[in-house]
Amino acid sequence: MKQKIRINEPIFARVLKFLVNLYVKLFLHFKYISDYKPEKNEKIIVLSNHQTDLDPAFVRISLNRYMYMLSSDNIYSRPFLAKLFTCLGGIPKRKGIADLESIRKLMQIAKDGGSICIFPEGNRSYAEFQFYIADNFASLLKKLKGTLVLYNIHGGFGVMPRFGAKRRKGKLYGEVKHVLKYEEYKDMKVEELSTLIKENLKVFDSESGELYKSKRRAEYLERMYFVCPKCQHMNTLVSKGNIIKCNDCGLEVEYLENLTLKSNDSSFKYHRLNDWYQYQKEFVKNMDISEGIIFQDNNVKLRKVNPFIKEEKLAKGTLTLYKDHLTVGDYSIDVANIVSASPMSGRKLCFTYNNDNYEIKGDKRFNALKYALIFHKLDTKMHKENLDNYYSLD
Secondary structure (H helix, E strand, O other), rough: OOOOOOOOHHHHHHHHHHHHHHHHHHHOOEOOOOOOOOOOOOOEEEEOOOOOOOOOHHHHHOOOOOEEEEEEHHHHHOOOHHHHHOOOOOEOOOOOOOOHHHHHHHHHHHHHHEEEEEOOOOOOOOOOOOOOOOHHHHHHHHHHHHEEEEEEOHHHHHHHOOOOOOOOOOOEEEEEEEEEEEHHOOOOOOOOHHHHHHOOOOOOHHHOOOEOOOOOOOOHHOOOOEOOOOOOOOOOOEOOOOOOEEEOOEEEEEEEOEEEEEEOOOOOOOHHHHHHHHHHHHHHHHOOOOOOEEEEEEEEEEEEEEOOOEEEEOOOEEEOOOOEEEEEEEEEEHHHHEEEEEEEEOOOEEEEEOEEEEEEEEOOOOOOOHHHOOOOOOOOHHHHOOOOOOOOOO
């Protein structure tokens, strides 16, 4: 039987939204600064940049509209959360790859007049670069035939950076950057519409001039950086306070309140987080992986986390990656059939292997990013068939 599409917000969602609204305004000091309000019963398709885990809440309370939202299917592996997110309009989607079932649901929602919110990058900001957005995404939008609302979240990367565990103090707000009625974009070329979307969703907090205050600004930057640019040793970086330091060569880098990098070592040439990030990508691209252990991390847990099915604990112990397989304790997985991979919530690595989702959770300094990057270099399915573009080495 066809699922009923809600146009108006159910009472349960209204109550929860009210509570969330109080939280983000009182404790995060979030503000919505635009005058735009959608017309009554107008079907809107909201596209937003993605900086924090609370972005769906920011969008929903800003526009006061019940919206169906695409979200990673990994968060649907816990029964209670799966029911909660479904009641709130969540649509599970496999991360990093095309998901025909989620597209079919979006088409049905739009046909029935429902509003939709999508974070086209599919990933939270890592080092302030814009994640891959396929041009054919614009083709889908044309088929949905709603008012396009291009929404910007500012300050999320400064207040709640993806690598961090504690909030920083600073300006956090949302605004509507651009609105396009269907009649205004229906005849646009796909490439033209795609470019317009990408340009209007770019937000770099380090260019804002705002300051984000904390005594632990650099804390857990090693969740993102694993290669020292001075000695080129891996897994030797440790953060404390506002400094990240290499334990081998002694390089020290300060993460400043304006979200840029500074070092007294003349060999360190990077000013923006993305500069160091791009260096790492090139490093991985040129790595010698002919034999032996590539990466190894202790104290991890491996679980199978398929949506709407109770998670299955598989193994715990040392994670070891070789060029053709990885192991956690006594559990082994061939890398050849890894379809997609992405860091999640700071210290988790989520990946799709064959038709199942898996999650590896490490300790508080675990770097999941290095595994997502190296899977694009190994003979994985995602590399050979170019299935996952988010952490591509291209």
